[in-house]
Amino acid sequence: MPLLEIRNLRVEFDTAKGPFRALDGVDYTVEAGEVLAIVGESGSGKSVAMLATMGLLPDTATITADKMEFEGRDLRKLSAKERRKVIGKDISMIFQEPIASLNPCFTVGFQLSEALKVHTNLSKADRKARVLELMRAVGLPDPERRLSAFPHQMSGGQCQRVMIAMAIACAPKLLIADEPTTALDVTIQKQILDLLVKLQQDSGMGLIMITHDMGVVAETADRVIVQYKGRKMEExxxxxxxxxxxxxxxxxxxxxxxxxxxxxxxxxxSDFAGAGGF
Amino acid sequence: MSDDSILKVRDLYRTYDIKGGLFRKASTLTAVKGVSFDVKRGSTLAIVGESGCGKSTLARMLSMIDAQSSGSIEIGGMPIDIAKTGISREMRQMVQIVFQNPYGSLNPRQKIGHVLEEPLLLNTSMSAAERKALALEMLQKVGLQPEHYGRYPHMFSGGQRQRIAIARAIMMKPKLLVLDEPVSALDLSVQAQILNLLKDLQDEMGLTYVFISHDLSVVRYLADKVMVMYFGEVVEYGTRDEVFDDPKHDYTRTLFAATPQADVDSIRKRLAAKAA
Structure with a gap:
């Protein structure tokens, strides 16, 4: 049984000009221990697909699929409460803008332990120990001191490490990374990609990399899905x-x-497209 | 001029004063530390480096947005020091700049025609009809249509907006065009179109580019000379082939090693290492 199996996923948004189809019948399968890259340009529906899976799209979106299963459980039938138990624990996600994804008002240590507070029964002391362990795992220097640091006191690369630590806090079975290195310098990008691949190999989780960068695909993926305007071009x-x-x-x-x-x-x-596009 | 250098920079420094506060002492930050280089007419100099290395500060000085703290800039034989002499119309016509985010650099309430004509209105004494004729000619040159003249920026895609920004920059027929990460915000296929456009314009109009980028594959494609900056200093400066084939400085090597390799051999190597 695959970790994540989605058949014929369609997403439509209600707009003033009528429904807009962002995703048109795409299949996704991810096995445990596999790195799947979804690559495409803006408007290809690569992010929408994973946001739909996570249940993070706004109410204006209509999501239909023939099948949408995570470990054999139907994601469409989950109540909001059940979904919250899965999201953030078994499936977690990191986004492009690390500084925007962190709350500027709380310390890094507090935000890291929040996920553990919600999803585990660890005591306060155990949570702190786990947070320090996570910070070491993602290569943040001097974790004891950083516990009380605020996001603005750290660089973009360090914030992305915190986001990764947060995402793997509950040992997820599937990690979705949406353009995790697009906002970072090449040297930092290399470090973050190496870290993601290492964490994936050590834990055996499934990893979905959403990216527009063919270089990132070449450096990380096992399998690749190429999307264009909401349709799958190649797998x-x-x-x-x-x-x-x-x-x-x-x-x-x-x-x-x-x-x-x-x-x-x-x-x-356009040199490659036929008269009617792709 | 005896030699054909359009831009000469010697020992350029830029420092910023950081104000002290309750918890911090006042200090100075040197963003650019003693940079010297020449750019030949009709050629492209690429400046590479990561965020905070001073490449954009350098671009601001070259395009006369900021004054240098010390050192000299000479463009087309004319010494530039805006802190002392101010900027004249002739100086403004020599350098133009294109920024990374085309939407942010266009006024949403200004029609494209006016965007293009504004530099002429401010810096020349052309009549309205002459300005319009030139704007229409420029639209054509960057691959847009005459009917785009009366439209607003939100009606264009990202790639088209960057074409507009480029058209505006070359309206004044500048001697030097500073391009600050002009394709970083664009999709791969649009990036290719803009890079082609820049090459065509250079051939056609004999433009000189200072091209700032963090993307080494773009730099390799476009540049004649490459300058690598690190913490405000130039750590590597040479022709494209010198820098790419035989990088001298450790930082340049780190930069090359960090760039993702999208060729089949590297993928094969990675998969083999993973299977082992």
């Missing part, structure tokens, strides 16, 4: 995707990478 293991991409859209994305430039000009996506 392949990472090596076949880069070696022999099947869909024209994937070919276009790969050749638009400046490092793959052959002539004087970069090919653009």
């Amino acid at each position: 392949a293991d990472v090596l076949s995707l880069f070696e022999a991409p099947k869909s024209n859209y994937t070919k276009a994305l790969l050749s638009a990478l400046p490092e793959n430039a052959t002539g004087d000009r970069l090919p653009t996506v």
Whole structure:
């Protein structure tokens, strides 16, 4: 049984101009211990799919699917209360803007122990010990002192480490990372990607990387789903995707990478699309 | 000018005074520490470095938004020191800048035509008809249509807005165009279009670029010379091939090692290491 199995997911948003279909019948499967990358440009529906899974979309969104199961449990039938038991514990998520995801009014230590308070029966002392252990696991220097630090006193990379520590606090079975390194410098990006992959390998959890960056895909993924305008263009293991991409859209994305430039000009996506698009 | 350098920078410093408060002593921060370089006419200098390395401070000084603390800047043979001499119309015409976020640099209540004509209105004595003709010509040049003249910024996509920002910057036919992370906020396919446009414009108009970026693959594609900055200092400066083939400084090597590799061999290597 796969960890997460979604069949024919559709998401529509009510807008003033009528319904807008952000996601049009896409399937997702993630096995335990697997790194799945969902790659696409803005508007491809890559974030919407995972927000729908987490139940984080606003009321204007209509979500339909033939199947939406996490460990065999139907996510659509969960009550809000049951869902909260799963979200943050078995499935957790990290976002692009680490500084915006942390509450500026509370210390890092407080925010880290909050997840443990909600989802575990640990005593206060045990929680503190676990928080320190988590901070060491994500490579935050001097954790004792950082417990009482506020988010604004730390760099973007350090805040993202705190977010990761928070996400893995309850040893989730599935971690969803939505553009976790887009706002960071390349050298910090490398550290954060290495950390995510190491945590994933040590714990054997499933990891979904949502990204627009083909470099990040190449560095982390086992399997890749390429999306464009709410539809799946291609699904392949990472090596076949880069070696022999099947869909024209994937070919276009790969050749638009400046490092793959052959002539004087970069090919653009429209060079690859047929008369009716992809 | 005897040589063909359009931009000469010598021993440039910029310091900021940080105000003291209840808990902090006043101090000074040196954002740019003794930077020197030349840029040849019609070529591209790329400046690489991570946040806080002083690359944007340097861009602000080159585009006359900020004055230098010491050192000299010479653009097209004219010494620039706005703290002492102020800015004249001629100086404004020499340098233009394009920023990272095109939506943030366009006034939402200003029509595109006016966006493009404003630099001419302020700095030249052209008539309204001449300005409009030039704006329409420029729209065409950056790949937009004449009917876009009367539209507002929110009606455009991110890539189109960056085209507008580029069009505005080249309205004055500047000697030097400073591009501060112009493609970082754009999708990959749009990024390719904008990079192509920049190359075309350079060939057509003989523009000189100072291109600021943290993305090494973009730099490798576009640059003639590369300068790597680290904590306000230049740690590496040379032609593109010198820097990419044989990086001298440790920081440059770290930067290269951290850049994700999207080629098949690297993926194979990673998967093999993982299976082991």
